[in-house]
Amino acid sequence: MTIRLQDPFGRAIEYVRLSVTDRCDLRCVYCLPKGHKDFVEPETWLNFDEVERVISAFGELGVSRIRITGGEPLVRHNLSDLINRMSSLEGITDLSLSTNAVRLGKLAPALKAAGIQRINVSLDTLKPDRFKAITGGKLEKVLDGLKAAKEVGFSPIKINMVVMKDVNEDEIEDMVEFCIEEDHTLRFIETMPIGNTGNINHFYSLDKAKQRLEQRYKLLPGFDSGGGPARYSQIAGTDLRIGFITPMSQHFCETCNRVRLTADGMLYLCLGQNDMVDLRTPLRNGISDKQLQQLIIDAIAQKPERHEFNTQPGHVVRFMSQTGG
Numbered sequence: 001m002t003i004r005l006q007d008p009f010g011r012a013i014e015y016v017r018l019s020v021t022d023r024c025d026l027r028c029v030y031c032l033p034k035g036h037k038d039f040v041e042p043e044t045w046l047n048f049d050e051v052e053r054v055i056s057a058f059g060e061l062g063v064s065r066i067r068i069t070g071g072e073p074l075v076r077h078n079l080s081d082l083i084n085r086m087s088s089l090e091g092i093t094d095l096s097l098s099t100n101a102v103r104l105g106k107l108a109p110a111l112k113a114a115g116i117q118r119i120n121v122s123l124d125t126l127k128p129d130r131f132k133a134i135t136g137g138k139l140e141k142v143l144d145g146l147k148a149a150k151e152v153g154f155s156p157i158k159i160n161m162v163v164m165k166d167v168n169e170d171e172i173e174d175m176v177e178f179c180i181e182e183d184h185t186l187r188f189i190e191t192m193p194i195g196n197t198g199n200i201n202h203f204y205s206l207d208k209a210k211q212r213l214e215q216r217y218k219l220l221p222g223f224d225s226g227g228g229p230a231r232y233s234q235i236a237g238t239d240l241r242i243g244f245i246t247p248m249s250q251h252f253c254e255t256c257n258r259v260r261l262t263a264d265g266m267l268y269l270c271l272g273q274n275d276m277v278d279l280r281t282p283l284r285n286g287i288s289d290k291q292l293q294q295l296i297i298d299a300i301a302q303k304p305e306r307h308e309f310n311t312q313p314g315h316v317v318r319f320m321s322q323t324g325g
């Protein structure tokens with residue numbers, strides 16, 4: 001019989017965000033400091049056999065959904081091989097990917113063939129100069145990546161836009177129009193204070209974004225979130241679904257259903273806390289499958305109730321790219 005993972009607050013844990021690297025080919029201002037190079041060493045990364053063992057253990061424990069993230073997951077060599085291996089694991093029914101899409105133009109067909117079912121793409125602006133200023137990269141590549149993903153049949157693609165005061169808040173409506181036209185789902189995200197990236201004072205409450213949109217569009221409430229943190233609305237007369245992810249202005253910790261595994265095998269129990277359990281050392285010391293499952297069960301028993309971004313903003317010193325956002 002499958003054991004279901006449940007934390008001390010009665011939340012069922014059925015979702016793992018799996019970071020396959022902390023490295024990235026961009027430097028988004030809210031995620032990594034400019035010029036950042038202090039990444040973990042590749043020999044500490046879990047190899048594909050180790051990742052497969054951990055995900056298999058989670059599958060046995062009732063986890064069905066895995067989102068591959070990073071850092072930028074597409075910089076990890078042979079990622080499709082890992083996806084292929086995970087897609088045949090018992091219990092794992094939903095494999096998805098979060099990416100900046102820079103390398104999606106080349107990799108979309110292989111990812112689809114390997115078993116990725118859904119894709120989220122980070123896109124904060126539609127202006128090339130601004131894209132360069134926010135991420136250090138080229139917007140054109142992301143747009144090419146989106147096109148390729150659409151061509152191989154990913155649908156709908158979710159666009160994640162981190163909304164920042166005085167940076168890109170003026171593009172909220174443009175992004176809505178872009179997503180209506182391209183048939184993407186759109187999610188707005190509030191910036192969280194994670195790691196000291198030097199990007200301060202750009203917090204923009206999504207309440208304001210919603211009020212602005214209500215002046216221009218009719219928003220229909222109450223679309224099912226599918227168990228994620230976004231609260232969805234739909235724009236009347238269109239197929240566009242808009243999600244509001246508000247960790248700061250209205251936290252959603254009471255429905256948290258996830259944990260995060262870093263590239264170097266640390267299991268973080270909350271994005272906004274420092275509680276974690278090292279899985280890599282026991283894996284490399286020859287832990288059995290049963291012991292690995294017990295280690296995971298014991299880790300879940302330590303999951304904190306909620307983040308403290310508002311009350312302790314400097315509390316999480318690791319960067320978002322490290323935990324697997």
Ligand SMILES: C[S@@+](CC[C@H](N)C(=O)[O-])C[C@H]1O[C@@H](n2cnc3c(N)ncnc32)[C@H](O)[C@@H]1O
Nearest residue numbers: 030031070071072099100122160191192320325
């Ligand atoms: C860390 S990235 C990893 C996956 C991939 N590189 C990407 O950009 O989609 C995952 C998500 O975290 C978001 N993110 C990063 N730092 C953040 C912060 N400080 N506050 C809010 N969201 C953040 C990004 O915008 C992205 O949507």
Ligand code: SF4
Nearest residue numbers: 024026028031071100
């Ligand atoms: S948000 Fe994603 S793309 Fe941007 S720096 Fe972080 S990991 Fe890289």
